[in-house]
Amino acid sequence: MMQPGFLLFIDEAGDDGTDTVRPIDENGSSEFFILAGVLIRVHRRNELLDSVNAAKRLAQLRPEQELHFRDVAAEAQISVIRELARFNAGLVAVVSNKRNMRQYRNKRVEAKNMEIVRDGKE
16 A cells, blocks of 8 residues: 655755845855755655665765765766656755845844744744
8 A cells, every 4th residue: 555645855055145145246145045845755755765876876975975966076967967867756946046135124024023943942
C-alpha cells in the first residue's frame, strides 16, 4: 500500500537585505532572492535520495556532504544537472529581483509587534 502524503524540500539563495542592493550599491546585498522547492509524494523519498546521491557522486562528493552547485567543478556541472533532471518532480520557484525594492520599508509590518515562538516558548 502506498504511503499517503507529500514532502516539500525548500531552499533559498541570496539574502533578504534591501537597504543596499548590488549592482546599484557597491557593497550591497545580492540582487536576487530565490526561494525554491521540490514537491514529491512520501513514497518516492528513497528514489529522490538515490538521485541526489548519484548527482553527488558525479560531483565527487560523499553522501553526507551538501551539494552546492557553485562548488561543483565546471566540467561536472552538466552531468549533475542531467542526473537531477531525470527525477520527475514538482518544482516551485519564487525569484525576486531586489533592485526595485531598494530601501523599501513596509511601515504597516514594522508597526506590528512580531514575536518568534520556538518549541512553544517565546
